[in-house]
Amino acid sequence: MSPIEIQDLRVRYAGRKAPALDGVDLALNEGETVLLLGASGSGKSTLALTLNGLIPHSLGCEMDGSVRVAGMDTRQTEVAGLSQRVGIVFQDPEAQFVTLKVEDEVVFGLENLCVPPGDMDGRVDRALARVGMAGHRHRRVDALSGGEKQRVALASLLAMEPRVLVFDEPTANLDPVGTREVFALISSLKERGEHTVVLIEHKLDDLMHLIDRVVALGEAGEVLADGPPRAVFRDHADALRSPGVWMPQTALLAHRMGGRGLPLDPFPVTPDEAERALRRQPIPKIVGAKRRRTPEGPPGTSVNGAPAIEVRDLSYAYGDDRVLDSVSLTVPRGDFLAVVGANGAGKTTLALHLAGVLRPPRDAVFVEGRDVSRTPARDLSRRVGYVFQNPEHQFVTDSVADEVGYGLRAMGLPEAEVAERTAAMLERFGLSRYAKANPFTLSHGEKRRLSVATMLAAGQQTLILDEPTFGQDQKNAGEMMALLRELNAGGRTIVVITHDMTLVAEHARHAAVMSGGGLLFCGPTRELFARPDVLSRARLEPPPLARLAARLSRHDPAWAGLLTLDDVAEPEDPRPEGAQRRADLLP
Amino acid sequence: MQTFYRDTGAFLQRLNPLSKVLAFFPALVFVALVTDPWTPLAFIVLTAATVLVLGRVPFGYFLKVAGPLLLLVVGFLIFYPFVVRGELVAGSPVLFTLGPLTVYEAGILYALATALRIYALILLSLSFTLTTDATDFVRALVQQWRLPYKVGYGALAVFRFVPMLGSELAAIRAAHRVRGLSEGGGPRARYEQLKRYAVPLLATAVRRAERTALAMDGRAFGAYPERTYYRRLRFAPRDVLFVGGFWTVCLLIVLALNAAGLLGPLVLLQTT
Numbered sequence: 001m002s003p004i005e006i007q008d009l010r011v012r013y014a015g016r017k018a019p020a021l022d023g024v025d026l027a028l029n030e031g032e033t034v035l036l037l038g039a040s041g042s043g044k045s046t047l048a049l050t051l052n053g054l055i056p057h058s059l060g061c062e063m064d065g066s067v068r069v070a071g072m073d074t075r076q077t078e079v080a081g082l083s084q085r086v087g088i089v090f091q092d093p094e095a096q097f098v099t100l101k102v103e104d105e106v107v108f109g110l111e112n113l114c115v116p117p118g119d120m121d122g123r124v125d126r127a128l129a130r131v132g133m134a135g136h137r138h139r140r141v142d143a144l145s146g147g148e149k150q151r152v153a154l155a156s157l158l159a160m161e162p163r164v165l166v167f168d169e170p171t172a173n174l175d176p177v178g179t180r181e182v183f184a185l186i187s188s189l190k191e192r193g194e195h196t197v198v199l200i201e202h203k204l205d206d207l208m209h210l211i212d213r214v215v216a217l218g219e220a221g222e223v224l225a226d227g228p229p230r231a232v233f234r235d236h237a238d239a240l241r242s243p244g245v246w247m248p249q250t251a252l253l254a255h256r257m258g259g260r261g262l263p264l265d266p267f268p269v270t271p272d273e274a275e276r277a278l279r280r281q282p283i284p285k286i287v288g289a290k291r292r293r294t295p296e297g298p299p300g301t302s303v304n305g306a307p308a309i310e311v312r313d314l315s316y317a318y319g320d321d322r323v324l325d326s327v328s329l330t331v332p333r334g335d336f337l338a339v340v341g342a343n344g345a346g347k348t349t350l351a352l353h354l355a356g357v358l359r360p361p362r363d364a365v366f367v368e369g370r371d372v373s374r375t376p377a378r379d380l381s382r383r384v385g386y387v388f389q390n391p392e393h394q395f396v397t398d399s400v401a402d403e404v405g406y407g408l409r410a411m412g413l414p415e416a417e418v419a420e421r422t423a424a425m426l427e428r429f430g431l432s433r434y435a436k437a438n439p440f441t442l443s444h445g446e447k448r449r450l451s452v453a454t455m456l457a458a459g460q461q462t463l464i465l466d467e468p469t470f471g472q473d474q475k476n477a478g479e480m481m482a483l484l485r486e487l488n489a490g491g492r493t494i495v496v497i498t499h500d501m502t503l504v505a506e507h508a509r510h511a512a513v514m515s516g517g518g519l520l521f522c523g524p525t526r527e528l529f530a531r532p533d534v535l536s537r538a539r540l541e542p543p544p545l546a547r548l549a550a551r552l553s554r555h556d557p558a559w560a561g562l563l564t565l566d567d568v569a570e571p572e573d574p575r576p577e578g579a580q581r582r583a584d585l586l587p
Numbered sequence: 588m589q590t591f592y593r594d595t596g597a598f599l600q601r602l603n604p605l606s607k608v609l610a611f612f613p614a615l616v617f618v619a620l621v622t623d624p625w626t627p628l629a630f631i632v633l634t635a636a637t638v639l640v641l642g643r644v645p646f647g648y649f650l651k652v653a654g655p656l657l658l659l660v661v662g663f664l665i666f667y668p669f670v671v672r673g674e675l676v677a678g679s680p681v682l683f684t685l686g687p688l689t690v691y692e693a694g695i696l697y698a699l700a701t702a703l704r705i706y707a708l709i710l711l712s713l714s715f716t717l718t719t720d721a722t723d724f725v726r727a728l729v730q731q732w733r734l735p736y737k738v739g740y741g742a743l744a745v746f747r748f749v750p751m752l753g754s755e756l757a758a759i760r761a762a763h764r765v766r767g768l769s770e771g772g773g774p775r776a777r778y779e780q781l782k783r784y785a786v787p788l789l790a791t792a793v794r795r796a797e798r799t800a801l802a803m804d805g806r807a808f809g810a811y812p813e814r815t816y817y818r819r820l821r822f823a824p825r826d827v828l829f830v831g832g833f834w835t836v837c838l839l840i841v842l843a844l845n846a847a848g849l850l851g852p853l854v855l856l857q858t859t
Contacts (some may be wrong), residue, residue: 049801058804080810094751095795096802098744100722107817109806120817142750156806357761381767392787393762410767440790454766503809 001071003164003196004028004051004086008065011046011055011221020046022221024065028164033190033197033210035229038217039243039473040444047166047217051198052086053079069164081112086156091169100159102128102144102152103137109160120159127159128152131179131185146343147178151185165189166198172471175343175499177539183207184499202246205544206271219243234267244475249502249544250274256569271548273339278552286573306369308333308462308493314364316349323349325517331495331510333368333461336488338508338525342539345514347497351464354495355386367462382411385455387465391447392440400442400450401426401435407458422456429483431455445476452483462493469500481507493582502543505529505563513538529563591652591716598825599642604715604724605731610833611711617841618707623851624700627707629840634710640787656709657690660702696753700851715847721746727820737809744799748792755791759784784806 009024022044028034038044049055053074056063067074069085088411090096099105106124115123129135131151136144141152145534150170157165167186171179183206189195190210201207211403214232218224224245225236233240233251250271252305254264264281268274309331316324324346331337339347353365356372365372367383388394397403405422413421426432429449434442439450448468455463468484469477485507488494498504504511504525513521515538521528528534529542542545542563549562562568594600599607618630635653638644668690679693725743728734742767765781803809844850 051607052805054801054804058801058826078810079804080807082804083807083810088802090798090802092795096799097747098740098799098803098808100720100747104722105816108808111816112807112810114811114813114815117817117819119817124817160806289591352761355765357764377764377769378767381765386762386765388762388765390758390787390791392790394766395787396763396766396768396783407767440786570675 002027002068003030003070004210005071006065006067007068009047009050009067010062010064011043011050011342013060014060014062018220020061020221021050021217024217024223025223026215026223028196028198029213031193031196031214033186033199034205035207035211035214036200036217037202037214037240037245037302038224039219039245040471040477042219042243042245043219043221044217045168046221048088048166048198048200050074051164051166052088053077053082054088075392083109083162084160086164086166087154087160087162087164088166088168089150089153089157089170091172093146093173096153097141097149100140100142102133102139102141102155105141105152105161106137106156109156113160123159123161127155128374130158130188131155145178146174147181150174150178150182154185158473160240163194164196166200168200169202170199171201171203175539176501176541177342179203179499180206180541186210186287204246204248205271205503208248208250209272216240216245229269230267233269234568241474244473244478245473250548253548253568256565260569271544271551274548278548279555288397291510305333306366308330308335308368309495310366310369311354312364312366313326314350314353314360316353316358316360318349323517324353327514327517327519329512329522330520331462331493333493334488334491336484336494336507336509337496338504338511339495340499340501340504340511340538340540341513341514341520345538346517347514348466350514351386351466351495351497354462355384355464357382357386367475378410381407381460382458383460383462385452385460385463387448387451387455387463387468389466391451394451394454395439399435399436400431400437400439403439403450403454404457407454413457425453425457445479447471448472448476449481449483452480456487456492460496461491463487464495464497466497467499469498469503477503501541502545502564505543505546506566513540515539526563530561590623591713593642593644593717593722594720595643595645597641597643597718598829599637599714599718600720601825602718602829603727603731603820603822603826604719605727605820606822606830609713610830611715613834614837615708615711617837618704618711620853621704621851622700622853623844624696624703625844625849626841627700627703628849629702629844630707631710633836633840634707634714638714638717641829642714644717649717653713655712656713659709660706663702663705663851664698667701668694723820726816726818730816730820731822736814740803740808744803747799748795751795752783752788752792755788756784759787809835837855 004027006024006026009021010019011021012019024047036047046055049059050063050067051069055061056075057079069082072081074082074305097105098108101106103124106127107120110120110123124137125134128137131154132146133151133155136148141149144152157234162320171182174182186197186199186207187210189197199207205449208229211229213227214229215226216224216232216236224239225232233247237251237255248269250268250273253274254268262281264277266273266277268277296358298336307330311327311329314324315322327350339351342345342587349358353360354367356375356377360372362373363371367375367380372380373420395403397406401422404425405418408418408421423432426435429452431453434446439447442450452463468480472480484494496508508525510523511521511525512519513528513534520538521531521534529546535541542550545565547564549559553559605624614630618627621627639649679691682690682692684690684696722743723740729736729739761807841850
């Protein structure tokens with residue numbers, strides 16, 4: 001019997017016209033690992049919630065069609081019964097904990113199921129051992145790292161012995177270290193083969209070898225593609241690309257090469273397959289054709305005057321915690337700098353000092369040659385824009401137009417000029433039709449764009465962004481990065497804090513690596529990825545394609561130092577991905 | 588969730604939380620009713636000694652938590668003599684006059700008594716929080732005192748929210764500072780500011796509450812009217828020992844104070 005059988009499933013949330021899921025048919029096979037893909041708002045999480053009956057039992061929405069778990073209709077089955085068959089690990093490790101200690105968390109579900117206390121001990125031990133947390137039974141959950149939290153979250157489900165495990169973006173809130181922990185965990189589940197796994201994730205290359213089947217949802221909540229990974233990524237690439245579904249870099253590479261008349265056979269979806277296929281394929285000329293495409297070296301604007309940002313021997317302690325340890329850093333004007341490092345390395349603290357949110361001591365941080373500690377906040381906010389990870393935090397008015405106009409009014413500009421400049425900004429960022437809307441009603445990608453617009457309205461020349469592509473689908477992320485590239489080409493200095501190494505390789509001119517509060521490295525991006533010592537100390541990894549190129553370079557030196565898709569083969573349409581749709585918005 | 592709780596593994600921490608409630612509650616009520624300064628003083632010493640010796644709470648940490656609350660008492664001490672009811676100080680010798688204000692000796696004594704009383708109440712409650720894991724307290728309430736478990740665990744989940752809301756508020760304030768908004772100003776500006784903070788804070792809180800609820804439901808929370816408990820909380824002999832011992836010491840203190848003539852009339856028994 002199929003562990004999960006979905007027939008003509010339709011789900012519509014109260015107050016929404018469009019359904020979140022529209023006619024989904026899906027039958028999972030025992031023991032398979034299924035990757036569930038889809039653009040933002042395509043209903044991936046909604047589908048996950050129907051698998052253990054949280055929809056319709058806990059969330060009020062209209063549901064038609066049927067979901068059968070081990071033959072039982074979820075509508076007719078209590079959540080208690082379903083929770084012993086299907087468990088979900090959610091994205092936010094904090095929000096899924098109820099208690100304070102690891103042990104309490106793991107027994108929580110068992111207690112709810114009225115398991116006799118005598119039986120719990122063994123089940124807790126087994127569940128914790130399975131996730132590699134056997135020695136952590138009595139730790140407090142708030143003292144765990146992000147990766148450990150997700151492991152405990154999984155253990156608390158494993159204790160209930162479900163046959164189906166659903167992971168809904170389990171690594172979205174984690175740094176590269178935590179992400180690797182979670183992937184290793186999924187890999188060990190797969191090895192034991194006892195569970196049917198449904199995985200929603202978009203960091204794909206390091207996972208693809210575990211995936212038996214890919215199901216992609218379309219924008220209208222329908223199944224766009226369903227099949228083995230190779231077939232889906234080979235045959236449905238265009239259908240996946242247009243709504244913005246993330247694809248493995250390997251598959252994108254294969255398509256690029258196919259487009260240049262060099263199809264790879266068999267079509268690779270994992271780095272190993274790509275290595276094998278590319279070693280068989282002689283590829284003169286194409287490799288390295290666009291090596292100079294990624295911007296390198298300081299831009300022309302950097303020579304005149306003071307650098308955009310200069311940090312001299314900055315330290316900062318929070319209580320007894322030394323968060324920044326004598327950091328010195330110079331960001332030339334017009335640079336595109338990526339700040340990378342594990343969680344807790346001090347990236348955000350450093351960036352907050354640059355924007356004056358945290359007040360640096362005297363003579364430690366200079367923006368355009370001015371000492372931040374002596375620059376009034378209002379003056380500084382006209383020079384440096386800071387886009388927070390959660391764009392909602394920055395909204396201070398009730399309408400999109402007022403958001404953009406806010407900084408201009410604060411500058412004391414006449415109302416006519418405020419209106420004119422606001423309209424121009426909204427036009428440029430593709431937000432004109434939302435001028436009167438409340439910022440909170442925008443989509444995630446639009447909120448991001450608005451927060452960037454508000455941070456540039458007063459003519460700020462330096463823009464700092466904390467995880468600008470967090471939680472976005474490929475389309476929105478691509479548009480955001482194209483926008484930043486555009487601003488950078490116009491002379492603005494861009495600083496991004498990110499965990500996404502592909503983004504760093506594709507867009508950043510320089511990279512600063514933080515580790516334990518200190519600056520480990522600052523230099524051209526290309527140099528960073530040639531320094532395995534720095535990367536391993538900062539617990540980072542090069543992007544998937546760079547790792548592939550490094551492996552291939554042992555056989556063919558032409559591969560050495562290649563980092564991105566564009567390095568390997570230029571796209572058929574030379575504009576960067578995402579820019580195609582944005583072009584009309586950018587004057 | 589961060590309370591003042593310090594798990595030192597000492598006697599007080601290993602007690603059933605409810606036995607601490609049982610032990611402290613009569614003392615709390617009694618101290619609330621006394622009018623002399625000596626009884627609260629005695630209970631302050633007793634509570635501090637209990638926390639430091641039986642709870643092995645580090646002295647420095649104890650001072651860090653309990654110290655700032657002393658300021659409250661000092662503040663009370665300064666202002667109370669000026670606002671004390673006239674008939675209470677009638678006939679008392681005048682200590683000094685400050686313009687139109689007259690300070691009587693009785694006023695100072697009343698201030699001292701009231702301030703110490705408040706501090707003793709604070710300290711008694713603090714001794715509970717310093718030595719009690721909130722989860723255990725809720726668990727004990729649910730298991731032994733029949734608090735509906737949905738209410739108890741709901742409260743725990745809300746409790747976990749507090750630090751999240753704190754860090755969220757800090758992030759929002761920082762984000763608004765970047766936009767060039769300054770804090771402070773008149774009441775109107777304060778109201779506007781509050782409104783600006785409230786919307787994003789509420790949006791986050793609602794979203795997170797929903798996620799937590801789903802994670803709980805997904806683990807069969809609320810599936811049955813009853814649930815089992817891995818760790819059963821019971822009253823152990825040491826709990827009986829503690830409650831009995833604490834009551835006895837309290838009683839001895841009160842009797843000693845009474846014998847020394849230091850115990851003032853209780854508020855309830857006072858005739859006005």
